[in-house]
Amino acid sequence: MRSRQQITELFSTFLQFEADHFDRWVTDARLWRRMQQLQQREGQQRERQQRERQQLQTAEASTSERFWVMYWHNLWQTQPQPADLHLTAYLQEACYWAAQQTVRKFADLQYRLSDCFQIAIAEVNTVLKGFNPERGASLKTYANMAFNSVLRDALRQRQIVDLCSNWTLLRRISKKRLLEALKFGGLSDAIPQYQLAWVCFKTLYVPPTAAERLPKLDTAFWEKVADLYNVERQQLLTPGTAINAATLERWLSQTAGWVRSYLYPAVGSLNTPKFGEDTTEVQDMLAADGADSLLSELVAEEETADRANQQAQLNQALSDAIANLDRQSQDILRLYYQQGLTQQQIMGELALSQASVSRRLSKARENLLTATVQWSQSLNIAVNPALIKEMSTAIDEWLNLRYQPTGAASST
Known part of the structure; x- marks a missing residue:
């Protein structure tokens, strides 16, 4: 991608895609004219000040990128328009690189580079609100990180919608x-x-x-x-x-x-x-000031009640799965998770071979995992290998809680 060099170009041109690749910079004539006029006016004012003070040293010129970033950002806080348009033009490159990083990071992403760019640039007001020049970072540096965060959150939420039946x-x-x-x-x-x-x-x-x-x-x-x-x-x-x-x-x-x-x-x-x-x-x-995404609003309406119901359902499903195990398998789970015995110690306790203890322990966990998968599918949750791996870890934690002396299995 060709980087923009001139100040006027930085604050008045917008990126255009062709076949999901950078094509060219498109100039907004109104923004271009405004930048030209402001630069000319600023230059004349500085010349006048220098003549009056007879100063030969060079002050921060009107050609400084930082000068115009601060000019438009300060103006944006009291007069959002047209400052937001000039700042949106300025942040095109930061948004592009954030979108490209996101696409490269997630190999199975269903969105293209141009899609990610549009999703992120729609949140430019969010980025501008979070920028604090007193913290030292430039707006471009801050925006690159902020756009990455915005994209991660937006894509996560979109995935929830995509996975919902x-x-x-x-x-x-x-x-x-x-x-x-x-x-x-x-x-x-x-x-x-x-x-x-x-x-x-x-x-x-x-x-x-x-x-x-x-x-x-x-x-x-x-x-x-x-x-x-x-x-x-x-x-x-x-x-x-x-x-x-x-x-x-x-x-x-x-x-x-x-x-x-x-x-x-x-x-x-x-x-x-x-x-x-x-x-x-x-x-x-999508980019309304202070507005949460529609999906966040949708999920929040029932999230608390749903979570409590789902926890109760899952606890019951796992408890039923344990109740359906044979007596010896239940004893193995109790000795392993409640008393903390090793498989060799359980072998001596129950007069079983170590292979039998290991097999029964694995089978019991497998039954619990099957119950969890079936419960998830009943809620139309898409199950994939990564989720199954997380389920296995969660089941192990649930068993540790269930077999604690206090019997606190309801924490799941």
Whole structure:
């Protein structure tokens, strides 16, 4: 990538991609003219001061990069526009290098370099808010680190949305966000019907008790939801006709697609107007001052209650798995985790061979891991080798807690 050298260029040009590679710097004519005028004015003022004081030494000239960074950053704190545009132009390179580092670091990343660049540059106000010139680091250095952090957080959250099944997403979405997503999808008269379908789904898609799993999404389940919808639709101003299970499932699949697109639109469409608004762009929504991401807001609404329920469910699933082990395997777990005996000591305690103790201990852990995987899948959590490895470690910690003298297994 060709680095920019001239001050005017630094604060008035923007990076353009071609085939996901740097192509060229594009000049914004208004920013260019403003920089030229300000530089000329600043130069004249300094010449006047030097003549008056008869000073021959060179002060910090108006050609100094640092001078203009501080000029625009100070102005941005009281007059965000047009200072934010000049600073966004200035930070193009820092954002580009942060995006490139992210793409190189994650080999399986589904987003391209240009995608990561757009995700990060949309958060330029966040970067500017965090910059403190008194700490010594330049804005460019600080921005490179900040953009890296912004990208990590944004991609982590996007991965959560990507991994969520349609049904998990619909369980978590709030009514407010659902209605916004339906409007975003272009619905108008049909919104009440789709909203009611979602309400009926949420009413039935719950575990019978805190310790039980979510119901299976089979034909019988969808028929129950459709039956409930056909009863409740009479309350709508326009009840419409009765629908069957297949139609209701299709409606909810469409709804989940709109929710997903609304929460995180395709990166290429960051500059498209928001639904029903001619001037406000989607990237304005993503980079709104002080605003948390929509996904963070969505997850926070049910996170506390969900976590407590999930902990109870997982504890119960693991306890059931232990109860289903044979008596000797249960004794081995107790001696190993509660009394801290080695496998050789357990061999003497239970009159078993060391191979038998090792095999039974491994099998017991394997059964617990299987129970954890099945529980995760019941919540539509995508299980991969890395997650299974983390589960194995967590199970070992859970067993240590369960077999403590106080029996504190509920800490998981």
